Amino acid sequence: MRIIAGKARRLPLKTPQGLETRPTSDRIKETLFNMLAPKIPGCVFLDLFAGSGQIGIEAVSRGAKKAYLVENSREAFNCIAENVQFAKMAEETVLLKKDVYTALYGIHEKEADIIFADPPYEGGHYEKLLSVLKDRAYVTEDTLLVLEADLKRDFGFAQEYGFTVENEKYYKTNKHVFLRKVWSSI
Numbered sequence: 001m002r003i004i005a006g007k008a009r010r011l012p013l014k015t016p017q018g019l020e021t022r023p024t025s026d027r028i029k030e031t032l033f034n035m036l037a038p039k040i041p042g043c044v045f046l047d048l049f050a051g052s053g054q055i056g057i058e059a060v061s062r063g064a065k066k067a068y069l070v071e072n073s074r075e076a077f078n079c080i081a082e083n084v085q086f087a088k089m090a091e092e093t094v095l096l097k098k099d100v101y102t103a104l105y106g107i108h109e110k111e112a113d114i115i116f117a118d119p120p121y122e123g124g125h126y127e128k129l130l131s132v133l134k135d136r137a138y139v140t141e142d143t144l145l146v147l148e149a150d151l152k153r154d155f156g157f158a159q160e161y162g163f164t165v166e167n168e169k170y171y172k173t174n175k176h177v178f179l180r181k182v183w184s185s186i
Contacts, residue, residue: 006061053080
């Protein structure tokens with residue numbers, strides 16, 4: 001696993017040992033960032049369930065002004081900290097060793113431009129995540145939410161939480177779902 005593009009291009013990154021994380025392959029990461037490229041420079045990026053931190057680190061390498069990397073596992077968090085130091089990105093990153101849902105209440109940005117989340121596929125995380133994000137002031141109609149999910153996962157429930165699915169990008173074993181908050185005049 002490596003940083004694909006930007007100021008830290010080609011730097012190798014560590015991954016946590018064990019099966020608790022599913023590192024995104026370089027090919028899928030490159031496809032994702034090709035889709036996100038126009039929004040990355042100068043953005044505020046949230047990497048939730050960050051694992052190795054590779055997605056948030058890639059965003060900073062490509063020009064994000066700040067990335068929050070949120071991970072609750074001690075081993076994964078230590079891996080993220082090593083990767084951030086190795087890539088010399090400590091100034092542009094905020095590392096939060098917390099439960100994602102608790103961490104979301106402690107982020108005080110005017111706006112998050114991109115929120116990426118790769119939660120465990122089972123356990124109701126997608127619904128819970130949308131229920132918390134819908135009320136966060138930094139999640140606006142301009143915020144792009146990208147969820148990594150199992151191919152069979154249906155996101156029809158997103159409208160219940162005030163989000164609409166804009167796009168889905170399918171890969172061999174998973175997909176990225178792109179959502180935005182539905183504008184409301186209330």
